[in-house]
Amino acid sequence: MLEDVTQDSASSGDPANGTPEFRLFIGGAWVAPEGTAEIARVDPATEAPRSAMRTASIAQVAGAVHAATASGWEQSSRADRRAVAVRLRDTIKKRHAAFAQTISHEIAAPIDFATRGQVSAALDHLAAMLAAFDAATDDAPVAPGRPADRVRYDPAGVAALITPWNWPLNQVVLKVGAALLAGCPMVLKPSELGSETAMLFAQCVADAGVPAGAFNLILGGAETGAALVADPRVAVVSFTGSTRAGQAIAAAAAVGFRRTILEMGGKSPNLVFADCALGTAIAQGVAHCFRNNGQSCNAASRMLVERAVYDDAVALAAEAAQGVSVGLPSAPGDHIGPQVSAAQFAHVQRMIESGLRDGARVVAGGPGRADGVERGFYTRPTVLADVTPDMAVFCDEIFGPVLTMTPFDTEAEAVALANASPYGLAGYIQTGDEARADRVAQALRVGMVQINGQSRAPGAPFGGVKASGMGREAGLWGIRAFQDVKSISGVAAHA
Numbered sequence: 001m002l003e004d005v006t007q008d009s010a011s012s013g014d015p016a017n018g019t020p021e022f023r024l025f026i027g028g029a030w031v032a033p034e035g036t037a038e039i040a041r042v043d044p045a046t047e048a049p050r051s052a053m054r055t056a057s058i059a060q061v062a063g064a065v066h067a068a069t070a071s072g073w074e075q076s077s078r079a080d081r082r083a084v085a086v087r088l089r090d091t092i093k094k095r096h097a098a099f100a101q102t103i104s105h106e107i108a109a110p111i112d113f114a115t116r117g118q119v120s121a122a123l124d125h126l127a128a129m130l131a132a133f134d135a136a137t138d139d140a141p142v143a144p145g146r147p148a149d150r151v152r153y154d155p156a157g158v159a160a161l162i163t164p165w166n167w168p169l170n171q172v173v174l175k176v177g178a179a180l181l182a183g184c185p186m187v188l189k190p191s192e193l194g195s196e197t198a199m200l201f202a203q204c205v206a207d208a209g210v211p212a213g214a215f216n217l218i219l220g221g222a223e224t225g226a227a228l229v230a231d232p233r234v235a236v237v238s239f240t241g242s243t244r245a246g247q248a249i250a251a252a253a254a255v256g257f258r259r260t261i262l263e264m265g266g267k268s269p270n271l272v273f274a275d276c277a278l279g280t281a282i283a284q285g286v287a288h289c290f291r292n293n294g295q296s297c298n299a300a301s302r303m304l305v306e307r308a309v310y311d312d313a314v315a316l317a318a319e320a321a322q323g324v325s326v327g328l329p330s331a332p333g334d335h336i337g338p339q340v341s342a343a344q345f346a347h348v349q350r351m352i353e354s355g356l357r358d359g360a361r362v363v364a365g366g367p368g369r370a371d372g373v374e375r376g377f378y379t380r381p382t383v384l385a386d387v388t389p390d391m392a393v394f395c396d397e398i399f400g401p402v403l404t405m406t407p408f409d410t411e412a413e414a415v416a417l418a419n420a421s422p423y424g425l426a427g428y429i430q431t432g433d434e435a436r437a438d439r440v441a442q443a444l445r446v447g448m449v450q451i452n453g454q455s456r457a458p459g460a461p462f463g464g465v466k467a468s469g470m471g472r473e474a475g476l477w478g479i480r481a482f483q484d485v486k487s488i489s490g491v492a493a494h495a
Helices: 060-068 078-094 095-108 111-135 170-182 194-206 222-230 243-254 278-294 309-324 342-357 411-419 433-445 475-480
Strands: 024-026 028-031 038-042 048-055 139-141 149-155 159-163 186-190 215-217 237-238 258-263 269-272 303-308 359-366 381-384 402-408 425-429 446-450 483-489
Touching: 024 194, 038 194, 060 215, 060 222, 078 095, 078 111, 078 170, 078 194, 095 111, 095 194, 111 170, 111 278, 111 446, 149 243, 159 222, 159 342, 170 186, 170 194, 170 258, 170 342, 170 475, 186 222, 194 215, 222 243, 222 433, 237 243, 243 258, 243 402, 269 402, 269 411, 278 303, 278 309, 278 402, 278 425, 303 381, 309 359, 309 381, 342 381, 342 402, 359 411, 359 475, 402 411, 411 433, 433 446
Parallel strands: 159 186, 159 237, 186 215, 237 258, 269 303, 269 425, 303 402, 381 402, 425 446
Antiparallel strands: 024 028, 024 215, 038 048, 139 149, 149 483, 359 381
């Protein structure tokens, strides 16, 4: 039940009370956007209009790439790169509360989750990257005892970084931190729905003393991103977002044989075997699906359950979903908030209705706004049971608090159902049998597997296969994604 939904949340977390002064950061200076287009904005919690955002002009996009090209960051030393990254980490820490408030206001993440989840995740990733950087080297022998036969990692060149709205600081940090440590100057184009968070991040960059031009920020929508990707001076494109947009970016980058790092959609299976701790597995599975208002690419959104415990699992999932509260982003607590936009809310509603038409059984939630809500993009926490592979809700990414449940009879059937998806980002396994856990983990066509609620280790690679993308982020894997590999034979490394 949502209380006081008419409350105006525009003043919460917005330093300009809902009317921020949008600015670009190019060549170490703040400049006003000069594009002719404006992007309308709406408060997800109340549907009240917000100030429109003017986009960067095409000339400003080119200017940002020029500033990156001329920055000299590719010639920076490892010591300089590390020092800058440490200062950046410290400036983000100082603004922890401001980031949480901005994220909560901008994308409607509940304030406690924004604080504990969104901002803390970004800082943890930056710490893991620094640890990986310290433990590695950019020039090392190919094999022991062969100092004159080496592999060297060099900066790939100017990086175009395009980030999504659902984790607006975390995804920026994953890309910017890795590019900085790799020695790549960059241009960041955040989602138009996450631009306030990106501007606050750019202020941290300025305060950290990142050399002028090594980091640049442009604002805009799809046209702005397309202009950035099309610039021939860009050597590497790192994109997180929809599969459709990723396909377009990959095609554009392929013309110049530019590298792409693509982290796209997901429809991650959660395989629940009868020998697991069922109550814990279901509670964790529902929570992981609904986290961040259901708007995470690696959400455990497809629960596949062994038939012997399927009925019990459905009942437990329904109970867990019915216990999830919906509330204002500015309110403290462990509730979920609204979808980020009218378009996203409408998509989630269409998917729920599609599932009903196809014969899925609603055991919690269902179509419509959350109970007691008249305004705002609040989806009812929903569980759809008896979902079959021929249904759109089984195959297509919903990106909202909607869990689907499907029974299976054998381990082989469970693996086949899990892999029956165009996506391949994450997989989750719940079982008391370690041998089965390892066997199934190896059989899943995904980039990441988590077993019995175990979180990924700091610095573990994040990314997927198939329509979920290519390349990896986080830790050393993220840094290497922005570097070229060079083999040198015949001379040892000299200081």
